[in-house]
Amino acid sequence: MRELVRRPLFWSTLALLLLIALNTAVTPSFLSVRLQDGHLYGSLIDILRNGAPVLLVALGMTLVIATRGIDLSVGAVAAIAGAVACVYIAGSDRPAATSTVVSAVALAVGVCILLGLWNGFLVSVFGIQPIIATLVLMTAGRGLAMLITDGQITTVVNPAFKVLGAGFVATLPVAILIALAVFAVTAVLARRTALGMLIESVGINPEASRLAGVRARTITWTVYVFCAFCAGVAGLMIASNTSAADANNAGLWIELDAILAVVIGGTSLAGGKFSLLGTLVGAMFIQTLATTIPTIGIPAEANYLFKAVVVIAVCLLQSPRVRAAFRSRRPVSTVKAGAA
Amino acid sequence: MTQVTTSIPPPAVGTPVVEMRGISISFPGVKALADVDFRLLPGEVHALMGENGAGKSTLIKALTGVYTIDEGTVTVAGTDHRFTSPADSQAAGISTVYQEVNLCTNLTVAENMLLGREPHRFGRIDVKAMNRRARSVLDRLGLSIDPGSSLGEHSIAIQQLVAIGRALDIDARVLILDEPTSSLDADEVAKLFAVMSDLRDQGVAILFVSHFLDQVFEISDRMTVLRNGKLVGEYLTRDTTQLTLVEAMIGRELETLDRLEHQAPTAAPDEARVPLLQVLGLSRKGSLQAVDLEIYDGEVIGVAGLLGSGRTELARLLFGADTADAGTIDVRGSRRRFRTPRSAIGAKIAFSSENRRAEGVVEDLTIADNMLLTLQAARGWLRPVPQRTRDRLVEEYIKALDIRPPDPAALMRNLSGGNQQKVLLARWLITQPELLILDEPTRGIDIGAKTQIQQLVAKLADEGMSVVFISTELEEVLRLSDRVVVMRDRAKIADRFNDESVTVAGILATIAAGGAELKEEDSDA
Ligand SMILES: Nc1ncnc2c1ncn2[C@@H]1O[C@H](COP(=O)(O)OP(=O)(O)OP(=O)(O)O)[C@@H](O)[C@H]1O
Ligand SMILES: [Mg+2]
Numbered sequence: 001m002r003e004l005v006r007r008p009l010f011w012s013t014l015a016l017l018l019l020i021a022l023n024t025a026v027t028p029s030f031l032s033v034r035l036q037d038g039h040l041y042g043s044l045i046d047i048l049r050n051g052a053p054v055l056l057v058a059l060g061m062t063l064v065i066a067t068r069g070i071d072l073s074v075g076a077v078a079a080i081a082g083a084v085a086c087v088y089i090a091g092s093d094r095p096a097a098t099s100t101v102v103s104a105v106a107l108a109v110g111v112c113i114l115l116g117l118w119n120g121f122l123v124s125v126f127g128i129q130p131i132i133a134t135l136v137l138m139t140a141g142r143g144l145a146m147l148i149t150d151g152q153i154t155t156v157v158n159p160a161f162k163v164l165g166a167g168f169v170a171t172l173p174v175a176i177l178i179a180l181a182v183f184a185v186t187a188v189l190a191r192r193t194a195l196g197m198l199i200e201s202v203g204i205n206p207e208a209s210r211l212a213g214v215r216a217r218t219i220t221w222t223v224y225v226f227c228a229f230c231a232g233v234a235g236l237m238i239a240s241n242t243s244a245a246d247a248n249n250a251g252l253w254i255e256l257d258a259i260l261a262v263v264i265g266g267t268s269l270a271g272g273k274f275s276l277l278g279t280l281v282g283a284m285f286i287q288t289l290a291t292t293i294p295t296i297g298i299p300a301e302a303n304y305l306f307k308a309v310v311v312i313a314v315c316l317l318q319s320p321r322v323r324a325a326f327r328s329r330r331p332v333s334t335v336k337a338g339a340a
Numbered sequence: 341m342t343q344v345t346t347s348i349p350p351p352a353v354g355t356p357v358v359e360m361r362g363i364s365i366s367f368p369g370v371k372a373l374a375d376v377d378f379r380l381l382p383g384e385v386h387a388l389m390g391e392n393g394a395g396k397s398t399l400i401k402a403l404t405g406v407y408t409i410d411e412g413t414v415t416v417a418g419t420d421h422r423f424t425s426p427a428d429s430q431a432a433g434i435s436t437v438y439q440e441v442n443l444c445t446n447l448t449v450a451e452n453m454l455l456g457r458e459p460h461r462f463g464r465i466d467v468k469a470m471n472r473r474a475r476s477v478l479d480r481l482g483l484s485i486d487p488g489s490s491l492g493e494h495s496i497a498i499q500q501l502v503a504i505g506r507a508l509d510i511d512a513r514v515l516i517l518d519e520p521t522s523s524l525d526a527d528e529v530a531k532l533f534a535v536m537s538d539l540r541d542q543g544v545a546i547l548f549v550s551h552f553l554d555q556v557f558e559i560s561d562r563m564t565v566l567r568n569g570k571l572v573g574e575y576l577t578r579d580t581t582q583l584t585l586v587e588a589m590i591g592r593e594l595e596t597l598d599r600l601e602h603q604a605p606t607a608a609p610d611e612a613r614v615p616l617l618q619v620l621g622l623s624r625k626g627s628l629q630a631v632d633l634e635i636y637d638g639e640v641i642g643v644a645g646l647l648g649s650g651r652t653e654l655a656r657l658l659f660g661a662d663t664a665d666a667g668t669i670d671v672r673g674s675r676r677r678f679r680t681p682r683s684a685i686g687a688k689i690a691f692s693s694e695n696r697r698a699e700g701v702v703e704d705l706t707i708a709d710n711m712l713l714t715l716q717a718a719r720g721w722l723r724p725v726p727q728r729t730r731d732r733l734v735e736e737y738i739k740a741l742d743i744r745p746p747d748p749a750a751l752m753r754n755l756s757g758g759n760q761q762k763v764l765l766a767r768w769l770i771t772q773p774e775l776l777i778l779d780e781p782t783r784g785i786d787i788g789a790k791t792q793i794q795q796l797v798a799k800l801a802d803e804g805m806s807v808v809f810i811s812t813e814l815e816e817v818l819r820l821s822d823r824v825v826v827m828r829d830r831a832k833i834a835d836r837f838n839d840e841s842v843t844v845a846g847i848l849a850t851i852a853a854g855g856a857e858l859k860e861e862d863s864d865a
Contacts (some may be wrong), residue, residue: 007586194716197709205702211661211693212767213685213717272704 008266009278011317015264016285019292026296039168043195043291049166051287052175053078053234055280057254058261059179059186062229062279065262067203067220068271069123069130071227074258076141077115078251083148084108085236086245089156098160105164109232115141116228120221138255145247155244165240175237182230187276196274198221203271261286264314285314347509353656355418357545358434358514363402367754370745372398375412376571378564385536385546388561390589391786392758393744396549397439399516404436439519439549439757439784440697441503444735445492450474452491453506475506482531496695497523497647504532505699508539515539516547519757522783523694525647525812533559540831551758553582564702567591577770590640590788599733614673617689617775619658622667627653629831630667633773635808640801642821642838644847645812645846650830651810652694655777658808659691660684685718690773692764694758694810700764703753707743708734710752711766718771737766740768740796742789754834757784764795769800776800777808782816794820814844826850 023030023043033042057074064071085101085108092100115137122133167174190196201209202216210216231251238250263269264285265278289310298306316322359378365373373395382384388396402405403414405423414421416432423429426436443452450471451458459469467488474487481501491499495662500523507515515536535560536546550556556563557577558863565572565588572588619633628650635641643651656662658669660678669676671687678684681691693699702710711734712725719725725733734748741762752760761784768776778797782790795819801807811817817824824842826834834850836842 085639192724193721195721197705200711200719200723201702201705201709204704205698208699208702209713209717211659211681211691211699212714214681214713215682296651 003080008280009275011263012266012278012281012314015314015317016281016288019285019288023061023288023292029044030295033223035171038171040171045173047284047287047291049173050290051283052173053237053251054178054180054254054257054261054286055176055283056182056230056234056237057211057227057251057258058265058279059183059276060223060230061255061258062262062265062267062274062276063186063190063199063223064227065203065259065267066199066271066274067223067268068206069220069223070259070269071119071134071224071231071254072131073115073119073134073137073141074227074234075254076138076145077112077228077231078238078254079107079145079245079247080115080141080148081112081232081235082239082245082250083154083247085144085161086154086156086239087148089158089161090154095156096158101158101160102163105236108236109229112228112232112235113225115232116225117221119213119228120224123224124217124220144249145245145250149245150249151247153244153246154316157243161240162243163240165237165242172185175241178233178237182233183276184282186226190276200272200274204273257286258283260311266310348621352405356380356415357417358403358547359415360399360403361413361415363399363414364410365398365402365407366410369747369750370754371569373402373569376566376569378403378571380545380547381541381562381573382513382545383543384455385540385548385563387563388547388549388566389556389563389585390566392762392784392789393756394566394589396566397518397756398569399566400436400438400547400549404516406438418673430510430512433511433513434516435507435510435514437507437520441500443491443499443503443506445490445499446490447831448488449478449485449491449494449502450487452502453477453487453509455506457509473509474505477509478502478810480508480535481505482528495648495652497525497528500524501528501532508535512544514545514547518549519551519784521550521552523647523780523812527646529555551784551790553585553787556585565589574679586787589786600772603612615670616672618670618673620655620668620670622654622664624653624657624662624665624667627662627830628657629829631789631832633825633832633835635806637774638801638804639823640797640807640809640821642817642824643827644814644817644824645827646851647812648830649827649851650832650862651827652779653830654827654832655691655779655808655810656849658684658775659689659777661691661693666817682717683802685714685771685773688772688774689777690714690768690771690775691777692709692768692779692781694783696761696764696783701752701760703751705752706749707738707752707763708748710763711737711770714767714771733770737770741766742792758786758789761785762789762793766810773805775808777810780812781808781809782813783810790816814847818842818844818847 030043033040033044057078061071074189085104088104088107089095089100094100102323117132119137121261122128122136123130165172169177190199199213199219201214202219206216234254235251239245261282262279263282265275265280265282267274267278289307293303356379360376360378362374363376363378365401376399378399390396402409405425405428408424416434421432423432429436445757453474454470458465459473460466461469469594473486478485478487481504483498483501485494485498492504502519504517504520520532540546548560560577561758562576563575563580563585564574565585568587613636615634615636617633617635619631621630621632622628623630631654643654645651657664660681660683663679669678676687684691702713708730712730716725737743738746738748743759743762752763755763761781765781782793785793794816797807797809809817809820818838824836824838824847825832826847828851
């Protein structure tokens with residue numbers, strides 16, 4: 001139990017459960033899930049579906065943060081992915097065909113990988129600080145998306161494209177299935193191979209890792225590409241869900257939600273040790289929180305404030321120092337008793 | 341020799357300035373200190389002795405508030421204290437240099453020394469005054485570096501001196517130095533000791549940790565010995581011999597070992613033999629002038645030289661840690677260019693850096709991960725080292741090098757300094773290199789383990805491994821090497837077989853014979 005309490009995952013899971021309990025108390029139907037037309041419906045399912053993009057982005061962000069980096073450009077990359085796909089579909093000869101969607105998705109993901117290569121290049125080859133390097137694309141990226149969509153909100157009507165963000169397979173939302181699949185593949189790659197350990201090593205001590213023969217540069221670079229890939233897929237989900245590419249608003253602030261999810265999941269912004277499971281819990285927490293705010297009647301104006309307070313509380317709970325401060329009251333008195 | 345000496349040395353003013361009683365500290369799985377008493381008198385140099393992992397650094401951190409004490413009391417100048425942070429203890433007049441020097445390499449020397457105590461003028465930091473104040477402290481240590489230069493430019497030894505300077509600048513009644521001399525050469529140690537004697541005469545109490553017994557006997561008045569987290573006893577230095585001290589530290593007699601039975605490879609290499617490594621004109625602007633070097637199989641090359649003589653720079657170029665501007669390296673007759681450490685590792689070269697903390701240890705990973713890091717990196721991420729091989733290798737090296745705690749899952753950050761060094765050695769031995777470059781491999785290692793490592797090097801060389809052995813301790817270099825390379829002013833100035841004619845004094849004379857000043861700080865001496 002002592003061991004358990006010390007783990008960040010314990011606290012984030014506890015926070016998530018508390019949040020769910022709060023929701024259930026306010027809206028007793030919160031936990032109910034019903035089957036209708038072969039699809040599952042309910043608040044929990046909504047959270048899973050809407051949380052898929054944040055989860056995806058947070059997965060990529062986890063690895064970037066593990067290498068001591070940060071990627072601020074994920075929101076912009078998501079917008080670009082949506083823009084590329086929608087403009088391609090809208091402009092093609094057969095805007096309703098499934099094959100069009102396949103090539104649109106491939107094209108969008110390809111573009112995102114290029115963007116990831118760019119970020120990784122700036123960080124690993126030029127050694128620019130990650131926050132600055134990715135800030136470039138964060139600001140320029142939305143402009144790029146605007147250029148692609150010509151400043152318009154490009155809408156598409158294509159049933160195949162709709163599946164990505166709003167479809168169901170075997171009663172479950174496709175979006176969450178994709179996100180979980182990426183999660184599973186990442187977890188297997190990180191923990192069944194040596195990749196995770198090498199990423200952590202680079203994040204903890206880059207110079208020692210380099211001298212030990214770790215390809216620190218390649219690893220850093222790859223991680224940014226992976227992050228952009230995740231952001232791209234998330235962007236496609238968002239565009240699919242709304243059947244439109246909105247260069248200004250798609251994926252807006254998602255980088256912050258993703259970073260919060262990572263931090264709540266117990267991965268330190270200082271780099272090094274990371275927890276993918278923690279990120280999963282963190283992303284679900286963030287999404288549940290977003291659902292909770294209207295449910296419990298917090299006025300829209302106080303939305304961000306409330307979120308900030310909750311996030312700070314969770315982070316404080318995890319901080320070893322804060323917990324030590326709580327604990328230190330106890331031993332001091334016992335020692336006094338012992339000395340007397 | 342096991343009873344606690346009760347007599348008090350001459351300069352003592354009766355009451356201890358620091359008194360620790362019944363101190364216990366446990367970490368998960370380790371009892372680092374168990375019921376330890378310790379006292380420090382004003383006007384004495386008190387050596388804290390013990391093997392790697394005995395609990396010396398932990399006792400210091402218990403005193404200065406880095407760790408919370410589980411049990412026991414701390415009295416400083418007569419009042420009970422329970423420091424909760426290093427800043428607390430500093431405010432109470434305890435100035436500390438921790439074993440793992442923790443400075444900011446991107447700040448200047450002066451900023452590092454006065455961080456948190458910067459002189460102000462018109463509400464801003466007065467850089468001039470700051471540099472002046474830093475300058476005067478550096479002068480006391482005989483260091484003539486520019487206080488305005490950035491700390492990162494300087495060698496680890498200078499950084500260590502700067503850390504000491506930082507502690508000196510604080511007007512303290514207690515000065516704690518945890519292995520301050522581990523990377524200093526004889527000259528600098530002498531200067532440091534002069535400063536320490538001065539402070540002692542002014543009544544400052546000095547706590548000093550070192551694995552160099554000669555230094556301990558030279559400077560200390562009294563010693564406290566710890567073993568496995570327990571107090572063995574307190575002794576007056578003048579009543580103690582090195583032999584009894586070592587016995588107290590390791591709890592048994594040390595097998596004496598003056599000669600290492602390493603057989604030098606077949607005498608003079610004849611023309612026909614292809615050297616393992618042939619280096620011609622290897623140089624890098626600002627760090628090394630053209631060096632030629634031949635290394636044969638099974639040879640131990642000792643590299644001697646003062647700090648900043650280019651020893652580390654040579655090692656780094658051989659390993660591809662820095663890239664050379666000019667010169668060639670042939671490995672077994674074929675030309676190689678090492679642009680990265682990775683390519684040198686591919687050519688079966690290993691390099692253990694002198695800068696353990698910055699360039700070796702991956703703190704948050706386990707002993708096992710740290711040991712296998714290079715092997716794993718060489719195999720590539722897709723081929724993790726199989727669990728069985730992993731367990732076998734880790735267990736083997738933990739045993740061979742007597743790493744404590746012998747727990748593969750222990751985090752590297754929680755190991756004592758000497759044990760971290762052993763793990764790093766294991767990291768390289770596991771790769772089975774043909775050339776092993778060791779830069780200060782015995783730094784911070786206790787005297788039992790030191791002979792153990794020297795024996796290991798000799799054995800590896802007998803089995804055919806070539807070793808480049810860099811050490812500030814010339815005795816160690818001479819004991820181990822088949823050939824001695826002497827460096828000075830970033831150039832090689834001598835390269836000779838290590839026969840009876842080569843002595844420590846001879847090497848020092850060679851270094852001195854170069855003409856011009858040896859080092860910058862000697863220019864005014
Ligand atoms: N934070 C920590 N967590 C867990 N174990 C620790 C921690 N700090 C120290 N230890 C353990 O406590 C013991 C004493 O360590 P300490 O650093 O005091 O040794 P030391 O005498 O300074 O050795 P060295 O000469 O190698 O520096 C070691 O077994 C070490 O592994
Ligand atoms: Mg120590």
